[in-house]
Amino acid sequence: MSYTVGQSKVRHWRSCRQAYDFKYEQQLIRRRTKRPFVFGRLVHRMIEAEAQEEDPLAVLDQIELDDLEIFTAEKDMYGEIIEDIRTIMREYFEYHADGLRFIPVEDETGELRFAEHEFAIPLEDLVDRRKVPPRDVEGIVFKGQVDGIGKTPNKLRWLVENKTFDNLPNDDERWRNLQSVVYIRAILYLGWMKRIDGVCWNYIRSKPPTVPKVLKSGRLSMKKKIVTLPSVVRAAVAAAKLRIQDYDELMKRAVQTRADYFQRIYTPVNETISSKIFGGFVESAIEMRDSAGKKRDKNIGRHCTWCDYEPLCRAELTGGDVDFVREGEYKVEDPEGYHRTKRRSPQLKVVRGGKK
Numbered sequence: 001m002s003y004t005v006g007q008s009k010v011r012h013w014r015s016c017r018q019a020y021d022f023k024y025e026q027q028l029i030r031r032r033t034k035r036p037f038v039f040g041r042l043v044h045r046m047i048e049a050e051a052q053e054e055d056p057l058a059v060l061d062q063i064e065l066d067d068l069e070i071f072t073a074e075k076d077m078y079g080e081i082i083e084d085i086r087t088i089m090r091e092y093f094e095y096h097a098d099g100l101r102f103i104p105v106e107d108e109t110g111e112l113r114f115a116e117h118e119f120a121i122p123l124e125d126l127v128d129r130r131k132v133p134p135r136d137v138e139g140i141v142f143k144g145q146v147d148g149i150g151k152t153p154n155k156l157r158w159l160v161e162n163k164t165f166d167n168l169p170n171d172d173e174r175w176r177n178l179q180s181v182v183y184i185r186a187i188l189y190l191g192w193m194k195r196i197d198g199v200c201w202n203y204i205r206s207k208p209p210t211v212p213k214v215l216k217s218g219r220l221s222m223k224k225k226i227v228t229l230p231s232v233v234r235a236a237v238a239a240a241k242l243r244i245q246d247y248d249e250l251m252k253r254a255v256q257t258r259a260d261y262f263q264r265i266y267t268p269v270n271e272t273i274s275s276k277i278f279g280g281f282v283e284s285a286i287e288m289r290d291s292a293g294k295k296r297d298k299n300i301g302r303h304c305t306w307c308d309y310e311p312l313c314r315a316e317l318t319g320g321d322v323d324f325v326r327e328g329e330y331k332v333e334d335p336e337g338y339h340r341t342k343r344r345s346p347q348l349k350v351v352r353g354g355k356k
Contacts (some may be wrong), residue, residue, distance in 0.1 A: 002141045002350075003289040005123070006336070007179040010284045013292070016299040022309045025293050028330040030308050032074065038081060039206045040164040044116070044147070046089050047162050047202075051102045051114035051148060056093065060086055084208040088261065091229045092204055095258045099153040100200060102160070105192045117146040119186050120350045126185050127282055128275075140285050141350055146183050149193055150200055157193055158200040158266065159184050165203055174201060174267050181277045184269065190351060198268040205261040212236045212250065222250055229261065230254045 012020040022028045042063075046056040060082055104112040123140040148160035159180055163169070174180075180199045187193055209228040212220040220236055233254045237244050244251070304310050311329055315322045 002139050003292070004120070004141045004143045005285045005288060006143050007182050007281070008336075009288065010281055011178065013284060013288050015303065016307070017291075017295045018298040018313060019307055019309050021293070021296045022312060023335050027332050027335060028309070028312075028326070029333045029335060031329055031331050034308075035081060036164065036166065036206055039085060042085055043089065043164055043204055044162055046085070047147075048115040050093060053114075056089060057086060080208070087209060087229065087231060088204065088206075091231060091258060092262050095262050096264070100150045100158075100160070100264065101152075103149045103151055103157070103193070105149065115148045117149070117192070119144055119146070119190060121186055121189060122350060123282065123285060126189060126278075131279070132282060136286060137282060140289050142182070142186065142285075144179075144183060144186060146187065147202075149187065149196075152200075152266075156197040156266075157195060158198055159187065159196055160200045160202055162202045162204070164206045166206055168203060168205075168263065169201075171267075174199070174265070175270070175273065176277065178277060178281060181274045182281055184274070185278060196269065198266055201263075201265040201267065203263040203265065209257075209261075214240050218242075220247060220250065222247075224253070226250075226253075227257055227260075228254050229257060 009020070009024055012023060042059065046059045049059050050056040063082070102114040104114050105117050107113050107117070120141055120143045123137045123142045124134040126142065127134070127137055146159065147162045150158045150160045152158065161177075161180060177199075184196045184199075187196055207227070209232045210226050211232055212222075212226055212228065214236075215221055218240070220233075220240060220242065230251060233247060233251050234244060237247055298313060300313075304313065307313075311325050312322065314320065315325045
């Protein structure tokens with residue numbers, strides 16, 4: 001029987017065994033999804049639709065009724081998330097013209113896809129057998145989903161990572177990123193590309209742009225601290241029945257803000273660093289195969305503040321009603337199910353031997 005491992009599972013295992021057990025062994029998911037996760041999930045779907053030459057804005061119009069009911073019921077928590085995404089992503093698709101083009105890859109049905117490429121690979125085919133005997137990783141299947149593979153006009157080829165952010169990650173977080181390291185190895189093994197020159201970090205800011213306030217004078221606020229986007233300014237001017245020509249400075253600042261909202265940062269591959277990070281990934285995968293479901297030690301620290309399972313751990317540690325918390329705040333659901341679309345099978349065939 002195989003044990004599947006992915007970069008997200010490894011991160012959870014390393015962070016806290018108890019959190020890992022809650023998520024991947026017990027498959028507990030918070031009933032109330034955090035806004036950043038909802039935002040990121042929908043943005044990924046829109047980028048995929050645009051790459052497939054479909055209408056990305058239609059994604060927001062096709063949200064299932066259940067999802068829409070959640071947004072309506074929890075409007076105070078999520079804010080106007082659908083309209084926020086619509087505004088931000090319209091600007092995103094208009095803004096980018098740096099020449100990055102997605103490269104298509106054949107899926108299992110032979111269909112060419114330009115984004116969200118799933119894979120399943122025996123880990124033993126990726127390790128350096130001079131350092132790791134195949135028997136040490138026997139039965140471990142590495143699964144993942146690549147956001148995209150892109151090419152720039154200078155003919156360099158990139159693993160594309162679509163990331164939404166509130167606070168932009170720094171260079172330190174990029175160079176040691178586990179996901180990019182393991183995904184590049186998968187791409188080369190599968191023969192999707194003969195080479196990958198680095199990672200394109202495709203960042204999209206998730207913070208809702210500020211709508212300029214109408215002052216008592218009837219004019220719009222011109223405060224410099226306003227962080228907004230051009231379409232928001234135009235809509236505010238129209239709603240207040242003002243002239244856009246009178247707000248050149250505000251529009252100029254809004255146009256400049258797009259460079260902060262939508263950033264593409266290109267980082268080259270460092271093979272020495274990549275090999276060491278991948279070696280750690282393999283060690284964790286072996287430990288997880290042998291110990292998952294058995295080790296549930298809590299790693300208590302500052303990170304508990306933003307952990308989805310903090311209410312459960314707090315109830316356990318303080319003698320609270322654990323069953324009440326579990327039933328009220330969690331549901332049982334495949335934690336990786338959100339990756340899948342209706343047009344793809346939930347079962348991936350494990351690819352052995354790669355492609356030449």
